[in-house]
Every structure is written in structure tokens, then in C-alpha cells.
Amino acid sequence: MPMRSKMTPFFQTLKGGLFESVNKADVGDNADKMKADNVAMLSWADPFFPDDRMDEDIRRAVVSSLGDGTAQHYTAPIGNAELKKVIAEKVARFNGIPADPQRNIIITPGSDSALFFSLIPFVEHGDEVMIVDPSYPNNFQAVEILGGVPVSVPVRPETGFELEIEEFERRLTDKTKLVILTNPNNPTTVVYSRKSLEQLAAFIVKHDLLAIVDQAFEDIVYDGREMVSLGSLEGMLQKTVTIFSISKGMGLSGFRVGCIVASDRLIDTLFASAVSVVGATNTAAQLAAIAAYGKRDELIAEYSAIFDRRRRFVYDAPGVRMQMPQSAFLSWIDVSQLGTSDEIVDYLVREAKVFVNSGNCYGSQGEGYIRLVQGCYADDADIEQAVLRIREALLNKSRERGIS
Template sequence: MSVRMAQRFARVERSATVALLETVQRLRRSGVEVLDLSGGEPDFPTPGVVVAEAVSALEGGDTHYTPSRGVPELLRAVADKLAVENGVHVDPATGVIVTPSAKQALFTALMTVLDPGDEVIVPTPAWVSYPAMAGLLGARAVSAELSAEDGFRLSRRVLEGLVTDRTRALVVNTPANPTGHVLDREEAEEIVAFAVDHDLVLVVDEIYEKIVYDGRVHLSLASLPGAAERTLTVNGFSKAYAMTGWRLGYLAGPEPLISQALKVQEHTVSCAASFVQRGGVAALTGTADDVAAMLKEYTVRRDMTVSALDALPGVTCTAPEGAFYAFADVRGTGLSSAAFAQRLLDEAAVTVAPGSAFGAGGEGYVRLSFAASREVLRGAGERLSRLAAPWAGN
């Protein structure tokens, strides 16, 4: 018997970052002391107030279905947060959906605006799942290749020429994974003008919004004139609040789009977990000090990581403006990004993500996460320094 698979899978590879995590877990089970800098998981514990609220909900019997949109308290907390912190105004009853993860919110957003054969522009290097999600929907991700020479800035000059009669949306990620770039107002205004002129939907991933450095301020595209009616904002709790395992996110935007996105939620996952949503309310309303403390520590780790990388022959690294990744240029080692990453794994038991996994513009770079502890970062730096000398011979 032959088993027929849907043709959509021919256009989609497995997640490179998830595959790396599985490799780390397998090696550790075999006794290898792997130092993992490939993933995007904060090593901090979830803030106590969040845990306490979820435990209280569990003990109180709050373990049943919720409304598909989410519990009213969390919908209101999200809308209040967007208004106060982001200048984005949505009706909590019609403009927000609470989802089981920001990843689910992103997939729901793309499903809402893309039909098979449609195109979505994705600035690259980019998180590996953007083009994969488009492929799963039968759509095509069109790469807008950014350059390290201008700090991976997104401009209209890069975007123009990519639009066809099938283009429906533009994905924007700020702060960006893997580059760490944070949009400034000039970029944001160009993006919005481009979307308005070409009648595109903006799908904006703001999952790293709380992690910005050196006095920068995160800017939400939906807050700009002309953007609100065409912007779907994706966010969640994993990165800012160290809640990766909780799987909680949200999608916000104009009612005409959100009302359709709700159908995706209702016919797939139904709702996010009830007690997890209660923890989400606590995260948004009672963790400002915890978030500030994590950002302070990320700043120290960022500077440690960049300094260690810049000390390696053939490697240069610009300090990221946001998120918790260093995107290091390894072209001077004479190795491809995949070969560099493989050598680190084979000879130093350190895992990093090769830049080639992040699409056009990523080759010649590797992504290192400094969401790991200082101890792990120091250990990885020492192992890398011992490998550095022979690179010149490659």
C-alpha cells in the first residue's frame, strides 16, 4: 500500500531550530555535556505571581473550556496593555483573540489573509517558520533580502519590485530574530506607506518587544496613521515573561480580520488553557519588576557574548539592538555557516544555529542565543577560543 501525502509538504522542511533542540537532547541523553546556544528559551523561572495565579485557578477548579476568544479578564488586560504601552487601540470584545502560543497566533493570522497561490513578503534573514507557514497554506513566501551593511534595515527600496498581483501581505518582525534589529520610526513609516500603496495586510510579530537595549523604544506598526485597519499584531508571553512552556499568545487587529481569524481558532484549537490564561493576566499586570530584572541581565549577557565573539579570529559581531540573539559574521573563518556550526558541535559540543537556516542573507552568519546563563556563556566562550586558532587554516 502506498500512502498519499498532501503536496503542501513538498514545499516545507522541518524546523531547523527544533531539529537542533532534538539533537541537543539526544546528545545529552548519551552523556555529552552540550552547551546549547541554539534555542530561543529564557533560562529564568516564570515570575512567581504568574505561577501562583495559575495554581490558584487549578485548585479552584478552573480547568474547563473558556470562550474561544479568551477569558474576558485577559482580553481586557491585553487591550489595556496595547493601548498604554503600544498606542494600539482595539476593542477587547472584537479585536483580540487569545491563542495557545504566539506561533499559533501567527499561523492563524497568515491563514486569515492567504489563499493557495498567494504571496507574502518576508524580510530575510528571518525566523524559520515564516516561510514554512506560508508553504503549509499553499502560499509562497517571497524573500526581501536585507543586508548587514546597513544594519538589516527594512526599506521601501528593498520591498519595491517584489509586489505582484498575488501579493497579499508583508511579515514584519521587530525586534527581529535572528538579526536583533529594532525598527525605527523612519523604517516604520516607509513600511506603512508601502502597505497602503499596495493594499497589503501587515502581519507584525512583536514577541521580543520587551527586550530592547541602549534606551531604544519598541514601536508598534499598528500605532502609525493608516496602519491600524490593515495590521494584525502577534505577541505572546514566552520571551518577555519566561513562559515558553505555558504556550500563550494573542492576535490583535481590526474587527473584520479578527472575526475571520476567530473561525480558525474555533475549528482548530478551540481555546487556550483556562488556568494558563489566568496566569497571563498576572503576567500583564504584576510582573514589571521581573521583566526589568530580566532585561538588565540580558544586557550583561549580550555584552559578554559580543565581546567573546569579537575576540575570535575571523569572527565579528555587532551588538544586537533587541531580542536575545547575537548574529555573528563568521565569513572570515573560511567556513560556511553550516560548517562552522557543525564544527562547534563536533569538536566543542556547543550548538549554534547556522545563518543559512534563516533564508537569504543568512549565509556566512551564525545565531547564538544569550538567553542561557552567564556560566553557560562563559563555558561556551572558552570552548570556542580553543577552536579559533586552527580556523585560519581552513
């Protein structure tokens, strides 16, 4: 019997492993081949990738955990007690979410696993999960792996990709169980307004749903925008699981440290199953995270100045149609006049020697867009040169199509 037929329905039809190529450079040797061909990789949401820009205090924390042998051993499955304490302080101060470090926080190997782990107790076969479209691909896939049904809730460029609560209302059924929200959004970078989050909170409370909110990109927001945590709004403490990461704002993706914050009743089963599902997060990486939280404000100020410069550079490039990024280091570029997302991704690899992401990886609303990560590389010049090549190629394409 073919191996696939032994698998669950979702895995039977899953594409993109060893034997099929999909338009992502994540698997196999696509990325290596492109690098060998001098293609600039602006496709990983990984600050400064692939360069070394590690803060020296953080580097020292890791090295000393190796020197004194601490790194050899497990922490508790739910995480290092000191790390949970510093996260609890930050979550209270910055997010307005009260968290007891011993009861309301679990450290996870990155926020990707935090997202999946948080969904496991809630999503079973046929449950509908509302997901803003476009958003982070794992939101859709994690739900499908568990047999749930992702329900896309569109956001539109005409309204600046803000949440539209009527779109949620319209899709509500008796199978709707929860809402997954990535805030700030990847790929649109939108930092959802307090007003729209209050409307979403009222919707969730009214219909007795739950929210899983991924705030991996919360650290860097621009233009005086307010970063509001859904879990801090009225009635939402008992209904929200919030996920955080050190990968994006603090530029430490390789350490794989994220966390889950939730009230006692929500996190209870995660505590009970952490040893089976998570094991424990890497000990040296958790010590690096303590050092990182110790200088979070300083790191964020430094990195946000760099990424602010770069977002303006991309935005100002003629021929590039996009909304000014509201957070972090992504650009969401409308190429619909020039071709499909996949066509433009391939075209840019060929003509501009730059690899970006196809918008259709982020949901059906992403077709006609590409995502570019201006956070890559340590040196601004690497980004500027790649963006100039993109600009040139897009202008040529416009001329070819008789647009410009």
C-alpha cells in the same frame, strides 16, 4: 500509493520529520543525545532554558487554578475575558494600538499558532507574501503550508539589517498580498526604526496590502531604542494584524500563550473560526499570563538587566564578528570567513561542545551566520563558559584558515 503522494505539494517535499535529519535539534532525539554528551544548548529562544526561574506570583497563580478547579475547564475559544482586558490595556499604553478587549483580541496557544491562524483567511494558492530575509523560519513555512509563495526581501549587514523599502518595491507584483514582519527581528535582533516603518506603512497603504507583524520580542530593547508598532502608524490600524507572546520578554514559553490583536474587520473571520481552529488556550496558562501581565514592567526590568550583561559579554568576545544585539537575548554571528553555517555549527558541537543554530534556517541571507541564544540558562556563568569555548574554537578556526 506512498503516503506522501496523498499530501499537498508542500508536505510532499517537506524535510525534517522522523525520517530525515535537518540541521535543527527540534525533532527526534538529537537534543537528548547532545545533552547526554554535555553539549550546551544555546539554540532555543527560550529564556533561562532549561532551568527553573519562574516568578513566584506566577507559579502561585497556576497552583491556585489547580487547587480551586478552574483549570479543569475551557475558557471561551477567543480567551479569558480578564486576560484580554489586561492585554488591551498594555497594547494601548505600550504599543499605541487601540483595542477593545471584547472585539479586537484573541488569545492563542503561543504566538506561533497566532501567526498561522492570522494567515489562514488571507493566503491562498499562488499569493505572494513578502518576508524580510533573514527572519523567523515559521514566517516562510507557514506561508508555504497554505500554498502561498514566500518572497524574500533581503536586509544587509552594510545597512545594519534595516528595512530597505526599495527592496520591497522591486519585488511587488500583482500577486503580492501581504507583508510579514518580525519586529524586533529574530535572528538579527534589529528593532526597526520609526523612519523605516513609516516607509513600510506608506508602501502597504499605497499598494493596498496587509501586514502581519510578530512582536514576540518587543519587550526588551536596548540603548534607548524606540519600539514602534507598525499597527500604530497612520493608516495602518485597518491593515495590520499584530501578534504578541508571553514567551520571550516574560520568560514563560512553556505556558504557550500568545495573542492576536487586530481591528474589527480583520479579526472578524478569526472570531468566527476560533472554535474550529484554536479550540481554546490552556486555562491555567491564561491565568499565569494574567499574573505575568500584572508584573510585566518588573519582570522585564529584571530580565533585561541579565540579558544586557550577556549580550555585552558575547559581543566583546574576541574572534566573534557581530553587530551589537539591539533586543532580547540572541546573537547573530558572521562566520562566513570560516566556513558555511552548517560546517561551523557542526564544528562548534565537536570542538566547543555548544549547539547553536545554522543561519541558513532563517532564509537565504542567513548563510554564513550562526545564531546563538545567550538567554539560555539561569546562571550567567553557564553562558560565559560556553561563549569562551566558542571564542576559542573560532579563533582556532581562523588560525587554521590563516586569518586571525
